[in-house]
Amino acid sequence: MSLTPETETQSLRGVLIPLITPFDAAGAVAAGALEALARDVLDAGATGIVALGTTGEAATLDTAERQTVIDVCAEVCRSRGATLVVGAGSNDTEASALALAELAQWPQIGGALVSVPYYNRPGESGVLAHFTRLAAQSPVPLIVYHIPYRTAQPLSGTALRELGRLPNVAGMKLATGGIGAEAMDLLGNRPEGFSVLAGDDLYLSPMLALGASGGILASAHLATRQFVRLTQAWAVGDADAARPLGHALARLSAAAFAEPNPVVIKGALHALGRIPTANVRLPLLPASPGAVKILLNRLSELDG
Numbered sequence: 098m099s100l101t102p103e104t105e106t107q108s109l110r111g112v113l114i115p116l117i118t119p120f121d122a123a124g125a126v127a128a129g130a131l132e133a134l135a136r137d138v139l140d141a142g143a144t145g146i147v148a149l150g151t152t153g154e155a156a157t158l159d160t161a162e163r164q165t166v167i168d169v170c171a172e173v174c175r176s177r178g179a180t181l182v183v184g185a186g187s188n189d190t191e192a193s194a195l196a197l198a199e200l201a202q203w204p205q206i207g208g209a210l211v212s213v214p215y216y217n218r219p220g221e222s223g224v225l226a227h228f229t230r231l232a233a234q235s236p237v238p239l240i241v242y243h244i245p246y247r248t249a250q251p252l253s254g255t256a257l258r259e260l261g262r263l264p265n266v267a268g269m270k271l272a273t274g275g276i277g278a279e280a281m282d283l284l285g286n287r288p289e290g291f292s293v294l295a296g297d298d299l300y301l302s303p304m305l306a307l308g309a310s311g312g313i314l315a316s317a318h319l320a321t322r323q324f325v326r327l328t329q330a331w332a333v334g335d336a337d338a339a340r341p342l343g344h345a346l347a348r349l350s351a352a353a354f355a356e357p358n359p360v361v362i363k364g365a366l367h368a369l370g371r372i373p374t375a376n377v378r379l380p381l382l383p384a385s386p387g388a389v390k391i392l393l394n395r396l397s398e399l400d401g
Contacts, residue, residue: 108180108207109240109268109292111144111311112324115152117359118166119372126162128169130372135173137371138318142325144311145180146170147210152315152359155184157378171205182240182313186211190227194234201236208267210240210313215248221256228260238267244296246274254282261288270313272296276303284308298350302343305331316350318362319396345399352392356384364389365396 116138119130135146148170149155149163158166167183174181183206186193193211200206214227232239241260245251252260257279260266271280271293284307287293295304295312304312305328317324327346330339353362360377364384367375375383 108145109294109310111328112142112317112321113145113147113180113182113294113311113313114138114143114317114321115147115150115313115315116166116170117315117318117363117366117372118153118155118158118162119363119366119374120376120378121373122376124376124378126158126165127373128165131166132169132173134318134366134371135170136177138321139173139177139179141321143179143317143321145182145207146174147182147184147313149184150210150313151184152362153184154359154378154381167203167206171203175205180207181205182208182210184211184242185209186231188212188214188217190214190230193227193231197231197235197237197239206237208238208240209235210242210270212242212244213248213250213252215250218248218250220250221252224250224252225256225259228263228266232263232265235265238265240267240292240294241269242272242296243269244272246272252279254279254286257283258286258288261291266291268292268294268310270294270296271304271309276300276307280304281307298353299347301350302327302331302339302347305343306336306339314350315358315362316346316353319353319365319392320346320349320399323399349392349395349399352388352395355388355391357381360384361388361392365392368393 119127121127148166170181185196197209213224292310295301295309298314298316301312311328327342360381361384364375366372
């Protein structure tokens with residue numbers, strides 16, 4: 098499903114799941130488990146999935162493994178009529194343009210999640226020039242990933258709106274570690290047809306209350322239906338239903354991110370029998386048993 102001007106707002110709404118990459122006992126990508134996860138979350142009401150994001154440990158996958166992940170996710174999204182977004186790009190503009198061009202071989206890809214350049218700290222003008230170049234060349238619409246606590250590149254509300262007005266930029270994953278002035282500025286005067294997606298799971302409910310379109314939420318591997326219900330409640334203004342559910346899901350999210358993402362989520366998925374191992378790749382280490390137990394307890398409380 099491509100994010101054309103007619104479909105971009107509809108496609109970038111609700112809950113999108115940045116899928117983990119499951120590994121088997123030998124350390125290889127467990128393609129069958131990946132397919133099952135993708136089908137499960139879409140059948141539970143997620144509007145789309147994100148492949149090769151940070152949660153998917155994309156930096157540790159080789160070229161063949163990355164292709165396998167995209168192939169699996171593309172087929173599932175095709176069969177479900179769901180949105181597929183793929184993480185792409187780096188802090189090098191020319192290399193990012195080449196990475197985006199490669200996505201043209203998968204017609205099912207509807208968008209690319211591209212981080213604000215990290216480490217270089219190019220300033221607001223440099224960030225805008227980076228995305229102007231990429232948007233003009235990309236075969237798929239871009240979703241800007243603004244996560245300043247990882248990139249060390251803050252952006253004002255004005256700069257965020259300028260990015261949102263670029264042709265071929267469909268939305269933004271906003272993960273600023275809270276809800277600051279720039280988020281309020283953007284949500285209070287959002288460009289027409291531009292989707293703002295919560296990227297910090299803990300703040301999903303207040304972001305939705307302020308007008309976010311949905312979220313890209315690693316925690317929603319678990320309790321997918323409840324996360325979907327939360328987005329639907331805020332969409333119709335049902336604050337009485339949304340507030341308690343939002344608080345409960347925030348507790349779940351806090352437990353999911355108690356250790357580096359996605360180790361606790363992988364530990365819980367393995368404990369639930371949904372993936373063959375809880376393995377991660379260095380420099381990540383497996384989650385502590387205590388952290389996994391707390392997350393499972395939070396999930397159990399939610400189900401109750």
